[in-house]
Amino acid sequence: MTQATENVLDAGREALKRHAWQEAATWLQEADRVGALTAEDLEGLAEAFWWMGRGGDCIAAEERAFTTYLERGDEANAGRVAVALAKDHFVRQKAAVGQAWLKRAEQLLAAHTDSLGYGYLERMRALRAFDSEHDLKRGLEHARGALEIATRNGNRDLMALALHDQGWMLAKAGQLAEGNALMDEATVAAVAGELGPRATGIIYCNTIGTCEEMADYRRAGEWTEAAKRWCDRMAIAGFPGMCRVHRAGIMFLRGAWAEAEADVRQACEELLDFHLGYAGEGFYELGEIRLRLGDREGAEEAFRQAHELGRDPLPGLSLLRLEEGRVDDALTSITRGLDEKTEPLDRARLLPAYVEITLAAGRPEAALNAAQELEKIAHSYGTPALEAGALTAQGRVELAQGRAEEALRALRRACRLWQDLDAPYEGARVRVRLAESYQAAGDPGAAAMELEAARTVFERLGARPDLKRAMEFADALGQRPATRKGERAARTFMFTDIVGSTNLIEAIGDSAWEDLRRWHDQTLRSLFTRYRGEEADHAGDGFFVTFDDPTAALDCAVIIQQTLAEHRRTHGFAPQVRIGIHATEATRSGQAYTGKGVHEAARVAALAEAGEIVVSAATLEGLQTSHPIGPRRTVRLKGLAEPVDVATVEWRYH
Secondary structure (H helix, E strand, O other): OOHHHHHHHHHHHHHHHHOOHHHHHHHHHHHHOOOOHHHHHHHHHHHHHOOOOOOHHHHHHHHHHHHHHHOOEEEEEEEHHHHHHHHHHHHOOHHHHHHHHHHHHHHHHHHOOOOHHHHHHHHHHHHHHHHHOHHHHHHHHHHHHHHHHHHOOHHHHHHHHHHHHHHHHHOOOOHHHHHHHHHHHHHHHHHOOOOOOOOOOHHHHHHHHOOOOHHOHHHHHHHHHHHHHHHHHHHOOOOHHHHHHHHHHHHHHOOOOHHHHHHHHHHHHHHHHOOHHHHHHHHHHHHHHHHHHHOOOHHHHHHHHHOOOOOOOOOOHHHHHHHOOOHHHHHHHHHHHHHOOOHHHHHHHHHHHHHHHHHHHHHHHHHHHHHHHHHHHHHHOOOHHHHHHHHHHHHHHHHHOOOOHHHHHHHHHHHHHHHHHHOOHHHHHHHHHHHHHHHOOOOHHHHHHHHHHHHHHHHHOOOOHHHHHHHHHHHHOOOOOOOHHEEEEEEEEEEEEEHHHHHHHHHHHHHHHHHHHHHHHHHHHHHHHHOOOOOEEEOOEEEEEEEHHHHHHHHHHHHHHHHHHHHHHOOOOOOOOOEEEEEEEEEEOEEEEEOHHHHHHHHHHOEEEEOOOOEEEHHHHOOOOOEEEEEOOOEEEOOOOOOOOOOEOOHOOO
């Protein structure tokens, strides 16, 4: 080996120690070109690829490390790598390949039962026994075997992992005190920096996941913050995708929906070549976000992707069917899903939706039974979110059965718990039920206060379906505040329109046009939702959308045109759309906007050509944007006396 090659190899090894994964991969690949990597170096390269989210490259490097160990007669280390390969294939949902590697590991390690590799084999047996076969006894036996081997080998990483596995199994089985104590003991070792980065990350990740499974969101949030601090301190970006899914779940609960969606989108991209199970979870979370925002088509697509990756799309898909008015379909799917679940925590995730759907289907007895089961589970596990969910379900059933005072007692307690958990959406939904209960109890003033509080939260979050229902309920009771009728609102208005739609219909025919229009509507609505746009009207092939600020409107317009252009490039065709944006004031009544400002915005849009974005100069005043803006020009708008300055957004060069 030349001195230059040794220097390159040393640089790669040193970069691994600093957790500079990209740098390490670059140097080690350079050394690999001249065949300088040992089996240990190949494992280091695999580690770098793993942290970079390059699952396929990680496996390829591990396979070469396995072969290299075998060639030098090191069965114990070859078997250890075979265990890692089995795990990597299992998480990519390649069960047959994973099982083959597991069998190979067992053959190689049969004569090395006190080796570290056999300890990792025991750990895998523990996880598969409990997770796949629901056998707590066998799972614990294998985990304890892994701990004993790790202790004899003095390997802190495996010791902590095996200890944590035991705690996870016990907690899942309902033995919370003992389980949490073991998990905390392992996690303290991670916090103290006693473990390697992979083991530390696994323990953090599994601890947060277990907290979420038990609906212990406060604890999950605390560990999420601790994990982030560790990642920052160690210059590690976090497990590819996995940490983002956990963070997104916490942000989603706390009402930061835009941030949660951005994180989970990135997580899904990272995970598709890394861990399909977590990718499925990411797509499911994306579906729930879109559902709450009112993007039904986007939610349907996300739930479909989650299902394809092995994640049961319930309860979200059942709630989507309920939102669509397909009550029978919602009831069928949620009932089937509940019948397939036997573990209490798995059932607890479905029971609140089951209560909601059975009440909508006119089956109060089924809802009562579900609420009572949820109450028992909440009592058994004792986490605030489970208790809040159980009280919410109880209150809904009491209200449906005409017991308003009993409903109020349960719902007030539920509301306080959701507030303590910093879960604004869940709290606002409970407030709507409180309003119904107060109205039924003969206290319309209290009902109006609860509705107003809920409306404010829904509006801030962008929860359009819930906002619409709350305002319709307020109108029906004559309780909408007078100041909300005809109020002046400063908004940024966007009008979109397909250019040449009549000629397009003639060219492709009615059936193809309907398919194209449906795709166009779904695509644009998904983007409106992403940028917190509020659909005010949809007439023909155009949209009228409002935004809180001009930056969001401008960003949304640009991504619409870029998305359509990309679709043309990859699929050959997409409709040409023109867009106009104008920030001004208008009169708001419910979801509707009227007045001169709306007419100005429509006239600005009419100036745009196919594929253009035209924006009024008033919208650009004081606006910091990275999108190139063309020269301003003065125009006269039809029906308006004063001329208006406008400009075109040069989105093609952005």
